[in-house]
Amino acid sequence: MTDANSDPAKPVGGVPIWLEDFAYDAACGIPFVAMITIAAFMILGLVLRSARTGQSVYAVGGNPVAAKAVGISVGRVTILAYSASGFFAALAGIYLTCRTGTGDPRVGNAMTLASIVPVVMGGTMLGGGVGTVFGTAIGLALVSVLGNVLNYMNVTTFVQWVVQVIVILAAVSIYVARSRKL
Secondary structure: OOOHHHOOOOOOOOOOHHHHHHHHOEEOOEEHHHHHHHHHHHHHHHHHHHOHHHHHHHHHHHOHHHHHHOOOOHHHHHHHHHHHHHHHHHHHHHHHHHHHOOOOOOHHHHHHHHHHHHHHHOOOOOOOOOOOHHHHHHHHHHHHHHHHHHHHOOOOHHHHHHHHHHHHHHHHHHHHHHHHHO
8 A cells, every 4th residue: 555645647746835825825816926927028128129249149049050150159059048048947947836825846748838839820930030029929818818718618638739730830830921922
């Protein structure tokens, strides 16, 4: 006979109640998480559009050989981009931990596809060099509305994933067709 607490599929541990409260708290009717997300989008958008480092990220993403030829430190920019990505992934992980109240590492597995869809819908090329933070924000808004509508209609999670894949394929097809015209 095994103890219920020794089940490897059952998450163990928890988070302090104040962390769970933070995930749901709001100021003036606006959730803290929405404020943090908007601030992060605005800061990142300004950096990518206005700062030399942001422009270097686009150059390295578009063509690292050409970027190196014009004097951009490809290694430095790559490390910076991966560091920023890790920072924002950590923020998302902390938020998810606050929302679920547990530190189970498998909780986010189902969100892998859902995290790519808004980026692709927003016009970002996964190969690099093309895309904007504003486009990703618009893609996020569209995917959120689509998800809410599908949930409201009681559509199963599997069908929602299929819809997300169809949306990705449509967005990529539109991007490819637009690229060929250019």
